[in-house]
Amino acid sequence: MKEIRWHGRGGQGAKTVSQILAQINLREGKHVQAFPEYGPERSGAPVRAYNRISDAEIRVHSGVYEPDIVVVIDETLLDSENPTEGLKPNGVLLVNSACSPEEIRARTGFSGRIITVDGDRIAKETGTGFANVPMLGAVVAVLGTDYAVAEAELREALGGRLGAEVLNKNLQAFRAGYEAAKGVTVG
């Protein structure tokens, strides 16, 4: 079983992409859970969301304490949220940042694998305005999920909510996030 913890701020779409990731993993035949951590939410407040992905039925219903992957959608949370807490030493820290992994290592002290993806730049260049979808692409790459399966599910998940133009921008952003993180998988 792999466990993922997302760090974002209210309104950045961490919960949304964690739920889409669950749909992607189901499409590739996995058992899944996705759940947010609910506090007194308001726009801009730190929020967490979680995924579990397994080949076997998932029965546990507790929180996630030792994630395999931590995704930080908002870089400013590196300083306030201690996002590496409990992260497995052989896990992956995935950060939306223009900084290098070495710079993130110096800030967090995390000794495992660090990947930085400039999700904000991708969001700006593709015109989506949100870094959550590029980071979802990066997670899909890290998990080693088949790209075509993931893209088909994303298309279906977003197709109902977005018009064709915005959908295409999101698919581009997803692809860019995927490409940026490709090559590092979690065993």
Added chain:
Amino acid sequence: MRKAITGHKAVAEAMRQIEPDVVAVYPITPQSEIAEYYAEYVHDGLVRTELIPVESEHSALSACVGAAAAGGRVMTATASQGLALMVEVLYIAAGLRLPIVMALANRSLSAPINIHCDHSDAYLARDSGAVQIFAESAQEAYDYTLMAQRLAEDMRVRLPVIVNLDGFTLTHSVQVVDVLSDEVARNFVGEFKPIYPLLDVERPVTWGPFAMPDYYFELKRAQQAAIEAVPAVFLEIQREFSRICGRDYHGFFEAYRLDDADYVMVVLGSTAGTAKVAVDELRAQGMKVGLLKPWLWRPFPIREVAEALSRAKAVAVLDRAISFGTMGALYEDIATALYPSPRRPVLVNYVYGLGGRDTAVLDLVKVFQELPTIKATEPVLRYIGLRE
């Protein structure tokens, strides 16, 4: 079809397939999304339900009572303070033998105000006369919503049925749910047959008349007979449902690795899933542990539970609510079941998870490991994951 959906959506899908005549509902966290999904279905024309948006939960259940007495198939959903407001009317629904099915997204009661899960709302309705079922997962919440409709409407029962699902843990979490085709689900639920409908103006009847001391007692005894009829009907419905869904539902509780277990945990709802992981871990280390997870909580399957637990050396009963001033409600059920048994295991009562306090696998492993050290049953509450 297997879908990755929230517990809310799973319950709303079951409701859509049941397609009641009337849904009267008031939003409250963590139930609101059930009502929101259903309102969408009504708006989109997927169901022909009369959706009654009301000004409070008291009104929601009152509207349900009126609609059910009028001859409609009726559903609602609530949580926490919403159920507290409904309780007055819930006793009436049970006393009038109205088959109203309700999803209860379990949440703590105020004060202090808290939106997260525990079972104090379900416990509040314990003696209301409503049947209560607990789900471990979104899948079970979906399945038991369909089964609850059949149970409530069975002519031997005709009682309100509450399907409990843990707030947030199940309602807001995306899980894999195998949703039946509409045709299979609808065939299973079947047609609703109203009895003595108020709207049958050719045959006028009175609902809810006064009962003096010369009749009230007999009517309450008849209500007890109705809820005593539930277990046999419950098993019939489970058998039929298992055949169409391919999942195995048999019995009033799930017995997980229980047969040869020396140390047993009894727990309701989603924490039973976490307990299964704890059981597997300890079994792998050679400790003979097992789990008893009640699906049917009211009526309580006293004899069957006694039979299943009488071989154990010690039993941990976990209550997700405090019954202030005495032992936990589930513990008292288990103690009642085991008292006549010639071989009584040591019973230990744990309170856990109040107001959404997380219960991890390790917490439950520790409970199992503590059990062999407790030598006698004592009227003492123990607490899991509490800072003291």
